[in-house]
Amino acid sequence: MELYNTTIDGKSPLFTYTPFRAAGVEGALGAWTLANPDLVRGTSYTTNHTGANVGLQWTGTSIWLYGSTRARSNYQIIRSWSDKVIYGNGTNGTDGVLFSESDLNYGSYTVALSVIEGSVTVSRATITVGMGVPGTALQSQNQSAAAGGGQVNPYFRTSANSSWAPFILEGSQSVLRTTGFGDRITFTVQSSVGFAIYGTTAFESGAYNISVVPPPDNLPSIVQYNASTAFEVLDALKFLATGLNETMDYTCCASVELSDQCKFDVKREAV
Numbered sequence: 001m002e003l004y005n006t007t008i009d010g011k012s013p014l015f016t017y018t019p020f021r022a023a024g025v026e027g028a029l030g031a032w033t034l035a036n037p038d039l040v041r042g043t044s045y046t047t048n049h050t051g052a053n054v055g056l057q058w059t060g061t062s063i064w065l066y067g068s069t070r071a072r073s074n075y076q077i078i079r080s081w082s083d084k085v086i087y088g089n090g091t092n093g094t095d096g097v098l099f100s101e102s103d104l105n106y107g108s109y110t111v112a113l114s115v116i117e118g119s120v121t122v123s124r125a126t127i128t129v130g131m132g133v134p135g136t137a138l139q140s141q142n143q144s145a146a147a148g149g150g151q152v153n154p155y156f157r158t159s160a161n162s163s164w165a166p167f168i169l170e171g172s173q174s175v176l177r178t179t180g181f182g183d184r185i186t187f188t189v190q191s192s193v194g195f196a197i198y199g200t201t202a203f204e205s206g207a208y209n210i211s212v213v214p215p216p217d218n219l220p221s222i223v224q225y226n227a228s229t230a231f232e233v234l235d236a237l238k239f240l241a242t243g244l245n246e247t248m249d250y251t252c253c254a255s256v257e258l259s260d261q262c263k264f265d266v267k268r269e270a271v
Helices: none
Strands: 003-009 015-018 045-047 053-060 062-069 074-079 086-089 096-101 107-117 120-130 142-144 165-168 174-178 184-189 194-201 207-213 222-226 233-242 250-256 264-266 268-270
Touching: 003 053, 003 233, 053 062, 053 120, 053 233, 062 107, 074 096, 086 096, 096 107, 107 120, 120 233, 194 250, 207 233, 222 233, 233 250
Parallel strands: none
Antiparallel strands: 003 120, 015 053, 045 120, 053 107, 062 096, 062 120, 074 086, 074 107, 142 268, 165 174, 174 264, 184 250, 194 233, 194 268, 207 222, 207 250
C-alpha cells in the first residue's frame, strides 16, 4: 500500500480521555480541561491529574503524539505492541513530540499516555496509514450529509421513523442531526481505499457506534466513540477507515447509543 501521513486533532472523539473532559477550570483536579477555554478551536486538553490517561487506536505503521508538559512533569507511554514502558519528561511548556515510533509492521495498534506527575497537554497525533497501490495518487471526494433546500443527501440512508433532520451551524454549515436513541444513518463506499466521517462534538453529544461491513483489515466490526465535550467543535473527525480494497463495497452505519438525550450529527463523509 501507498503510505500517507494524516493528522488527528486532540479534540477528536478518536482520542479516549480518562477521567472525563470538563470545561475551563471546572473539575480541573480530576479531569482533562481546556488549556485555553476562551479559544476553543485553538486550544487542547490538559491535566494535572496523576493517573489521567489518553489513548488512541489507529491502523498503520507510525505515530507521532504531540503536546507539551511542564519542566517537572513526568508521564509514561504504554504500547499495545510492546511490553516495555517508555517514560517521558518535561518540555518546558513548548509544543513538541511527546512520543513517536515508526516502521512498525502494518497493523492495528493502541498507544496510551499516562500522567505520573505535573501538567500534560495533548494537542494532536500524526499517523502513517496505507491507502491504495504504491505509486498511485489519491483523488478525494466529499459527500455533504445535508443537501440543498434542507434535504437529506440521498447518498445517506436514515433509519425508519428516526429523528434525523438538517441543522444549520454557525457560518452556514449544515449537518444532519438527531436526538433519537438507536437512530441510524448508513452509506455505502464504493471504489475507495479509505473514508472519514466528520461532524460536531458538544456537551449534549454522547456515545455512538460505527460499524463497517465487511470490516476493514485490523478493524473491529463495531467501534464505539464518545463525542461528549464541554464545548462545541465544528468539523471534528469522528471516524477514519484506511487500507480498504477498492474493488469491494463497504457499508458504514453510525448509530446513537447513549440515550434519547444524546445529540449526534454527521456533516460529511470524505473519500
